[in-house]
Amino acid sequence: MFKQMKVWLVLTVVLSLLAVAASCSKAPTNETADTNAGSTAGETYQSKGDEGTVSGVIAFLGTAPAPKKIDASADAVCGQRNPNLSTEDTIVADGKLANVFVYVKDGTTADGKKITGITFPVPTEAAALDQNGCQYKPHVMGLMANQKIRITNSDPTQHNVHPTPKVNPEWNQTQANGAPPIEKTFSRAEVLIPVKCNQHPWMKAYVGVLKHPLFAVSGADGTFTIAKVPPGKYTIAAWHEKGGAAGTEKTMEVTVPANGAGKADFSFGDAATTSTTPGLKMMPAIEFPMLGRH
Amino acid sequence: MNKGVFRFALLVAGATFFLIIAGALVTSHDAGLATADWPLTDGHFLPKVTIFGITTSGVNMVGNLFWEHGHRMIATTVGFLTILLVIFLFAREKRRWVRRLGVAALIGVVLQGLLGGLTVKLMLPLAVSSAHATLAQLFFCTTVALAVFTSRSWQQQRSTIEEPTGVSLRYLCATAAAVILVQLVIGATLRHSATWDKPLPTPLLLTHIAGAVIVTAMLGTAAVRVLRRYKGERFLTRPATIALGLLALQLVLGVGAYLARSASPNDPQPLKPMVAITVAHVACGALVFATTFVLTLRCFKVLRPRESVVSSSEFVVQSSG
Numbered sequence: 001m002f003k004q005m006k007v008w009l010v011l012t013v014v015l016s017l018l019a020v021a022a023s024c025s026k027a028p029t030n031e032t033a034d035t036n037a038g039s040t041a042g043e044t045y046q047s048k049g050d051e052g053t054v055s056g057v058i059a060f061l062g063t064a065p066a067p068k069k070i071d072a073s074a075d076a077v078c079g080q081r082n083p084n085l086s087t088e089d090t091i092v093a094d095g096k097l098a099n100v101f102v103y104v105k106d107g108t109t110a111d112g113k114k115i116t117g118i119t120f121p122v123p124t125e126a127a128a129l130d131q132n133g134c135q136y137k138p139h140v141m142g143l144m145a146n147q148k149i150r151i152t153n154s155d156p157t158q159h160n161v162h163p164t165p166k167v168n169p170e171w172n173q174t175q176a177n178g179a180p181p182i183e184k185t186f187s188r189a190e191v192l193i194p195v196k197c198n199q200h201p202w203m204k205a206y207v208g209v210l211k212h213p214l215f216a217v218s219g220a221d222g223t224f225t226i227a228k229v230p231p232g233k234y235t236i237a238a239w240h241e242k243g244g245a246a247g248t249e250k251t252m253e254v255t256v257p258a259n260g261a262g263k264a265d266f267s268f269g270d271a272a273t274t275s276t277t278p279g280l281k282m283m284p285a286i287e288f289p290m291l292g293r294h
Numbered sequence: 295m296n297k298g299v300f301r302f303a304l305l306v307a308g309a310t311f312f313l314i315i316a317g318a319l320v321t322s323h324d325a326g327l328a329t330a331d332w333p334l335t336d337g338h339f340l341p342k343v344t345i346f347g348i349t350t351s352g353v354n355m356v357g358n359l360f361w362e363h364g365h366r367m368i369a370t371t372v373g374f375l376t377i378l379l380v381i382f383l384f385a386r387e388k389r390r391w392v393r394r395l396g397v398a399a400l401i402g403v404v405l406q407g408l409l410g411g412l413t414v415k416l417m418l419p420l421a422v423s424s425a426h427a428t429l430a431q432l433f434f435c436t437t438v439a440l441a442v443f444t445s446r447s448w449q450q451q452r453s454t455i456e457e458p459t460g461v462s463l464r465y466l467c468a469t470a471a472a473v474i475l476v477q478l479v480i481g482a483t484l485r486h487s488a489t490w491d492k493p494l495p496t497p498l499l500l501t502h503i504a505g506a507v508i509v510t511a512m513l514g515t516a517a518v519r520v521l522r523r524y525k526g527e528r529f530l531t532r533p534a535t536i537a538l539g540l541l542a543l544q545l546v547l548g549v550g551a552y553l554a555r556s557a558s559p560n561d562p563q564p565l566k567p568m569v570a571i572t573v574a575h576v577a578c579g580a581l582v583f584a585t586t587f588v589l590t591l592r593c594f595k596v597l598r599p600r601e602s603v604v605s606s607s608e609f610v611v612q613s614s615g
Contacts, residue, residue: 068562075356087562158336158354162327170417172330198327199357201490202563 096222
């Protein structure tokens with residue numbers, strides 16, 4: 001009988017450790033993140049002055065969820081600075097969706113060059129991210145790899161800035177009120193890097209890092225324009241944070257004529273039927289089937 | 295026997311249980327990285343306070359800093375209490391093995407502090423955070439054991455009871471305790487696998503549920519057998535009854551924690567009901583483990599196999615140092 005008990009005990013321990021090991025195994029590679037990350041330094045982009053634009057409108061189909069009120073009582077300053085603090089994940093006005101990151105994911109220029117193989121100059125000015133009213137402003141933003149991101153704290157309280165990338169190094173830095181700006185860079189392309197504040201768990205931002213400057217974020221009216229796009233045929237991707245842990249990404253093929261404009265209208269929401277590709281894989285998490293979708 | 299040592303050991307065990315709750319609150323609030331600093335919080339240990347209009351410099355205990363720095367302050371207190379307990383044991387306790395257990399507890403609390411610092415500095419790697427949560431349970435168990443060994447009920451002379459042939463309750467209880475420890479490791483790994491805003495990983499969740507079934511079977515069998523065989527022996531029936539009650543409560547809390555945690559990715563922040571029920575599940579798990587451990591110790595104290603019935607006083611004499 002002792003032997004039986006020992007066998008069961010050993011079996012339980014081994015199975016449990018195997019399960020733990022399995023769950024700790026490396027997450028699948030972020031395909032979206034690798035889109036531009038893998039490109040080696042290619043030919044430097046030379047403008048011919050015939051660039052066009054890709055513009056469009058992001059529609060939200062179906063009933064938009066109402067923003068959820070945030071309880072900021074844990075830090076009185078947040079409530080004072082921003083009495084109507086609420087979630088920013090689905091901002092819809094007149095059926096148009098804000099905060100969608102739209103970018104050139106892949107494609108070929110009119111002269112046959114892969115867009116991901118071209119080296120674009122990195123802007124010298126830093127992209128700005130502010131903490132204001134205990135929210136990140138902007139909520140979604142883009143910048144180029146190796147471009148500086150300048151993070152400021154406009155609140156009279158302390159924050160900590162904590163990006164959680166998958167292919168770039170993770171860091172976590174406290175920023176007291178009145179502290180100087182934090183300046184950092186992300187050296188690898190990654191769409192998108194979640195940024196959180198562990199002091200105020202509702203604070204979230206998403207930073208898209210690309211090897212090229214061909215990206216935009218939809219405004220409050222749902223419109224966006226990607227400027228200075230070399231003529232060619234491209235896969236345009238639109239990413240929104242809702243839709244599970246990975247967010248939702250949709251793509252479409254767009255041709256940009258010389259000095260012309262390409263059109264890329266996307267739709268999100270429960271009633272949207274546009275084909276969807278998996279978004280970024282931020283966690284090796286699988287939704288538990290018994291309760292359906294979160 | 296020294297009542298003071300026992301009472302102090304009980305105080306340390308109680309403080310450690312409180313520390314486990316504080317640690318669980320940190321995890322449920324996702325407050326572990328509320329500061330990147332360690333061991334101090336942004337250069338301070340004491341919280342910022344305002345007395346008679348004068349505000350001292352210190353940690354601004356707002357937002358998740360309240361949970362993270364509060365946890366550090368309680369942990370520091372437990373560390374000092376453990377040092378005092380060891381000093382107390384070396385001054386008053388005659389049994390060398392009990393003194394050594396005290397030293398083991400001190401080593402445990404130091405390691406636990408270092409693991410806590412390591413997990414902050416490395417930004418909460420799953421292995422280190424899970425090890426931190428597991429060592430917390432083992433340290434709690436050690437402090438409970440110290441309280442048991444220094445108690446009057448443990449040290450008074452007791453007749454040993456002959457176990458009938460068949461499954462030994464001593465080993466059944468020991469196996470139940472070991473299975474619970476494995477379940478605690480799985481639970482700790484599950485909790486640290488995903489923050490409140492992400493779904494829990496399904497394979498680990500299913501493993502934890504399977505673990506709950508095994509724990510229920512093992513501990514249920516052990517406790518029910520103790521209650522049936524040794525009805526009048528309160529030394530054994532009391533921890534068995536408590537363990538059964540806690541197990542039932544833990545199962546209910548487990549279902550509640552699952553439901554609350556499944557809904558939390560849709561919430562704007564860690565909501566109080568989710569935090570309360572997940573923390574209660576962690577705390578009750580610690581109590582189930584500690585109670586089963588006490589039951590195991592007591593079974594080994596008074597139960598003997600049929601062929602070697604001896605006096606328990608002999609056991610105490612042999613064991614003391």
